[in-house]
Amino acid sequence: MNIFLVLFFIVWILGWLINIRLSLIKNAKFLRFFIPTLFGFVILLMWEFLVLGLNINPVLLPPPTAIALKFADSLDILWIDFVQTLIKGALSGYILGCGAAILTAIAIDKFNFLKRGLLPFGNFVSALPIVGMAPIFVMWFGFDWESKCAIVVVMVFFPMLVNSVQGLELVDHSRQDLMKTYNASYTQTLFKLRLPSALPFIFNGLKICSTLALIGAIVAEFFGSPIKGMGFRISSEVGRFALDMVWAEIFVAALAGCLFYGLISLIEKQLTFWHPSNQK
Amino acid sequence: MKRLIINNSILPILTILLFIVIVWYLAAIPMNSEKVTRQFKNLSFTEHVEKTWNLKKPKLPTPHQIVNEIINTTFYKKISSKRSLVYHGWITLKATLAGFILGTFLGIILALGIVHNRAMDLSVMPWVIASQTVPILAIAPMIIVVMNSVGVTGLLPKAIISMYLSFFPVVVGMVKGLRSPDQMQIDQMRTWSASPNQLLWRLRFPSSLPYLFASLKVGIAASLIGAIVGELPSGAISGLGARMLAGTYYGQTVMIWSALFAAAFLAASLVFFISFIQNYTLRKMAILR
Numbered sequence: 001m002n003i004f005l006v007l008f009f010i011v012w013i014l015g016w017l018i019n020i021r022l023s024l025i026k027n028a029k030f031l032r033f034f035i036p037t038l039f040g041f042v043i044l045l046m047w048e049f050l051v052l053g054l055n056i057n058p059v060l061l062p063p064p065t066a067i068a069l070k071f072a073d074s075l076d077i078l079w080i081d082f083v084q085t086l087i088k089g090a091l092s093g094y095i096l097g098c099g100a101a102i103l104t105a106i107a108i109d110k111f112n113f114l115k116r117g118l119l120p121f122g123n124f125v126s127a128l129p130i131v132g133m134a135p136i137f138v139m140w141f142g143f144d145w146e147s148k149c150a151i152v153v154v155m156v157f158f159p160m161l162v163n164s165v166q167g168l169e170l171v172d173h174s175r176q177d178l179m180k181t182y183n184a185s186y187t188q189t190l191f192k193l194r195l196p197s198a199l200p201f202i203f204n205g206l207k208i209c210s211t212l213a214l215i216g217a218i219v220a221e222f223f224g225s226p227i228k229g230m231g232f233r234i235s236s237e238v239g240r241f242a243l244d245m246v247w248a249e250i251f252v253a254a255l256a257g258c259l260f261y262g263l264i265s266l267i268e269k270q271l272t273f274w275h276p277s278n279q280k
Numbered sequence: 281m282k283r284l285i286i287n288n289s290i291l292p293i294l295t296i297l298l299f300i301v302i303v304w305y306l307a308a309i310p311m312n313s314e315k316v317t318r319q320f321k322n323l324s325f326t327e328h329v330e331k332t333w334n335l336k337k338p339k340l341p342t343p344h345q346i347v348n349e350i351i352n353t354t355f356y357k358k359i360s361s362k363r364s365l366v367y368h369g370w371i372t373l374k375a376t377l378a379g380f381i382l383g384t385f386l387g388i389i390l391a392l393g394i395v396h397n398r399a400m401d402l403s404v405m406p407w408v409i410a411s412q413t414v415p416i417l418a419i420a421p422m423i424i425v426v427m428n429s430v431g432v433t434g435l436l437p438k439a440i441i442s443m444y445l446s447f448f449p450v451v452v453g454m455v456k457g458l459r460s461p462d463q464m465q466i467d468q469m470r471t472w473s474a475s476p477n478q479l480l481w482r483l484r485f486p487s488s489l490p491y492l493f494a495s496l497k498v499g500i501a502a503s504l505i506g507a508i509v510g511e512l513p514s515g516a517i518s519g520l521g522a523r524m525l526a527g528t529y530y531g532q533t534v535m536i537w538s539a540l541f542a543a544a545f546l547a548a549s550l551v552f553f554i555s556f557i558q559n560y561t562l563r564k565m566a567i568l569r
């Protein structure tokens with residue numbers, strides 16, 4: 001029994017007890033943030049002590065401190081990869097794919113026939129492993145970010161389409177009738193009533209797609225990329241057993257994913273302030 | 281009512297499918313014609329078009345080439361042969377199912393903990409939600425390589441990735457489902473002096489089933505993706521993902537597309553299978569009529 005293992009168990013039991021204690025306090029607002037933060041911190045500490053205590057080879061599972069050091073050490077590489085994969089690949093594909101899907105949704109919303117044909121089809125395609133198309137797109141559009149953008153477009157298109165069409169469809173009939181009595185034109189109804197009331201659904205789609213876009217861009221790089229990019233770095237550093245770098249990349253991906261998601265939620269709160277779920 | 285909707289959608293769906301096939305064939309002409317002009321000289325237009333549809337390593341294979349390849353590698357190869365699509369599909373399916381079952385159990389247990397223990401609810405749930413926003417698949421190559429170097433190979437590493445992907449939807453759905461009985465129903469159970477166990481098994485669990493099935497459908501699609509991506513790195517030699525990778529290396533586009541179609545077929549039948557059990561169970565429980 002060495003000192004680190006003892007520390008491991010002490011941290012475990014202390015963290016456990018504190019969290020149970022804290023969760024018994026009712027209606028304290030700051031706890032909503034404090035408890036999960038503490039939980040995450042305790043897990044990190046336990047990870048650190050376990051790796052040190054059991055003498056786990058840092059090649060297999062690096063301790064968090066090593067990952068943090070590597071992260072601080074290679075900020076420039078991480079930034080290059082971040083721009084290559086997330087800004088050029090994922091973000092451009094995300095904007096193109098989601099934009100095209102919303103426009104398509106508006107277009108097919110006019111035709112009931114198309115809607116009935118495309119919706120089941122879209123639902124079906126949403127469940128398919130589209131990531132598998134990555135090698136084909138790499139072949140068509142080359143190794144650089146264009147192919148990543150293309151795969152992201154295809155991945156986000158159908159979930160986004162299904163959500164937008166559903167949103168446009170579920171407009172309250174009495175409101176639509178009201179617009180009619182105002183003698184509103186199609187575009188007026190679209191922009192003043194239907195699109196705003198479809199926003200909760202559109203944002204739901206945007207949130208689902210944000211993760212898909214990151215996954216698509218990273219996985220597509222496993223099939224070939226220039227010598228930069230997060231997927232490239234992950235697969236090549238894994239080959240060299242430099243797992244601290246891999247964890248650093250994963251940390252970047254996680255951070256970017258959370259920030260992006262948070263940003264979308266923030267915009268959603270601003271735009272759909274009228275929705276019951278945002279009113280207390 | 282439901283049957284009516286299905287019948288009403290068949291014609292539109294078929295139209296869309298037909299449209300896609302036509303666009304596919306038309307798109308194959310410009311995409312492959314460069315290769316045709318390089319290989320053949322002095323072709324008439326119809327010959328040229330016909331050649332673009334039947335190239336050996338086309339940029340975009342046509343549907344009939346893919347169907348032919350699938351039929352060839354499914355029915356005319358021995359199942360145990362390395363060239364059989366059934367063989368590769370089975371490898372992927374095994375990992376998918378193992379991961380899915382593990383993930384479902386883990387998800388249900390975690391959800392039970394979250395619903396019954398306030399400390400766990402407050403500490404774990406935010407992380408479960410946060411982890412949904414993280415591109416988990418990026419970890420896949422690392423898990424495979426690390427487990428390989430510890431000596432764990434084959435099915436298990438892939439199953440773990442599948443498990444990781446499939447357990448999140450189950451946790452989220454199950455927590456929602458276990459909390460779906462309203463206060464009145466819970467009070468009713470109390471007036472019958474039901475024990476916590478009885479409350480769980482007679483009220484909470486049955487009313488969570490619709491939510492569970494909805495999550496299972498998402499989960500099984502996710503675990504198939506996990507298994508396929510798990511086959512990509514570290515030179516896996518069997519499985520649908522490995523077949524796609526091999527296809528990329530050797531420029532065998534028809535092989536990639538046929539693996540892709542096989543994966544799509546697997547995904548569709550797995551989701552269909554879950555919906556079948558869902559319909560059967562929910563109908564027996566009189567939740568669905």
